[in-house]
Structures are given as structure tokens and as C-alpha cells.
Amino acid sequence: MQQPIDLPSHSDEIPSELGGLRLTKQRKVVYGVLLDLRDHPTAQDVFLRAKERMPSISLATVYNCLEALVVHKLVKQVNFDRSPSRYCPNLEEHVHFQDEATGEIHDVIFKKGVKLEDLLDLPQGVEVRELELTLKGLMPSSNQ
Amino acid sequence: MQQPIDLPSHSDEIPSELGGLRLTKQRKVVYGVLLDLRDHPTAQDVFLRAKERMPSISLATVYNCLEALVVHKLVKQVNFDRSPSRYCPNLEEHVHFQDEATGEIHDVIFKKGVKLEDLLDLPQGVEVRELELTLKGLMPSSNQ
């Protein structure tokens, strides 16, 4: 759960522009929601939390903001099967593990020095641009 | 693109039961469609191809059959982001690479001896039950 270097850890500190993205009031609220509680919320979850901070915000805007944040690489969109997308402000390279007992999603990082592409039998010259790895299973505490 | 051991390579050879799943006419058709052209079709694609073999088959049945095949582990459901699910009869452990130039999906296997869980910094005692890894990028031929 490390925060990305050079990014604010709390919404109070969000500047007015970031990564080339103009941070409007709504985008700040949405980004702040994601930073403040990093539990991989759905757009619907984000919408409800954002409304507490800005009651006038609309669901369409939340979708728009999330997309803008994803496009500008401030937030990762996380998909498990075809369930509603979840959003994650952790910018470190990581993958996601869902505890089947609780539904909670946890960030998991690669062991030091591991490069996934070394492990796969990819055709010569393939250029990997994106990678999404999701795991499901049981956490120790729920595994009894 | 290896075929799973002990499974038929062509729909002509599909038995009347497999892995505990009763293979009805419709399920045979659907499974045959997947075996005969392994291009990771969507449910819609499967439906169109199945109709050529059995014009009376319905889309609902195709969904039902695909689900039965997935539950009985004869077929893998493959998800890229939130686009329509695709279906793959390759039962070997493998992951999926989508060529961004053509949209085609290719099966990719791990290098010999690699166990993904060795590479991840998972909390002690976690039991991984499912793993989905998808890649996007460019194939050599389209990478110029």
C-alpha cells in the first residue's frame, strides 16, 4: 500500500494540475475519495462518497473524472471478470488479489527484480504495452 | 495452441459426456464451435457459428452452454477489461496476449518451471485459487 512518489497522500494536498490533467473541483473530489480510502471502490462507491463532499456531483461526472484520471495514469482501473470496474490510486507496478471470503481486494507486488516478461514464452519481438494480473483465493485469516 | 490431453481435437470426436457434464446436442455444437476455430470468439460469435450448424439454437442457450462448459472446466472464459467475454478451449495453463493492431488474441505459456506464485510478494499462507493474466501490445509483424 505504498503511495506513489511525488503524489499527494491526502486530498488536502492535491494541486490544481497533475500529469497534464487540469484538476477541476470535481476531479479533485473524485481523486481525493480514491486517495483517502484505498479499498478499490467501484464507480458507484466513488459516486456515493463524492456526494458527501460535493452533493451536486453527478454519476456521469464521476465516470468522466475516473476516465480522465485513468487516461492520465493517476489511477488504475481494475477488472475482475466482468464485475463493475474498481479504481486504485496506487501507481506502483502491482497486481490484485481478491479474498474470496470477504471480497476485499489487496495490492500485491512482484518480488524484487522479477520481470514478468522473462517468465513468459512470448514470440520474438513482441512489445508488451499493458499487463493485468488478477488473483483470487483465500487470505490466511479466512483460510481455516 | 496445444490441445489438452485426453480431449478431442475436433467436434466429430466429442463424446456424449465429458468431465461430468452431460453433453446435449446444443452443448456439443457449442463446444465443437470452440474446438474447430480457436480464435477466442465472443458469445455472439459462437452464437453465429453455432447457428450454421443448428439453426434453431438460441443465444440464451449459447450462454447457458458456455457457462456449463466453463463451470466444468472444459473452456476458459477470457476477459479483457470490460469488453465482451471470450471463450477458449485450451486447458493448459496459459495467459492471453491481445495484439493491439489486429485485436487478435494469442495464447502464451509460462517458461518451463516458472510458478507465478514464486514471483509475487504474497502474504504468508495465502491460497491462490484462480489467476488471470492478460497482456496487450504489438506483435512483431505489426510492430513496424
Place this chain on the structure above:
DNA sequence: GAAGGAATTGGAATGATTCCAAGTCCACTC
């Protein structure tokens, strides 16, 4: 402070998938 472009908004539309209730098929028994 006026103009222009971007962002926001509510509501309608989309589209993959699921649900449902009715009909059909099939395996098994007598």
C-alpha cells in the same frame, strides 16, 4: 466582462448478460 472551449449534468440509450416462465427433450421405470 465577453468569447470560446472544456467540463458538468440529467436523462436517455446501449449492449452484454441474466432472468423467467413455458415448452421440450431425455433417461429411466413399469
Place this chain on the structure above:
DNA sequence: GAGTGGACTTGGAATCATTCCAATTCCTTC
């Protein structure tokens, strides 16, 4: 070989996350 029960199939309706749209509203700049 007909009867029965349960599983399977079917068409159509429903669901629901997401996208689209057209009309404001908001900023930024001149």
C-alpha cells in the same frame, strides 16, 4: 413402448454498468 420427473432449451423481458447526448455552466484568456 408409454408415463413421469427432472434437466435443458427457448424467446423475450429485465438488469445494470457504462456510454452517449444535448443543454447548461464554468474557466481561462483576451
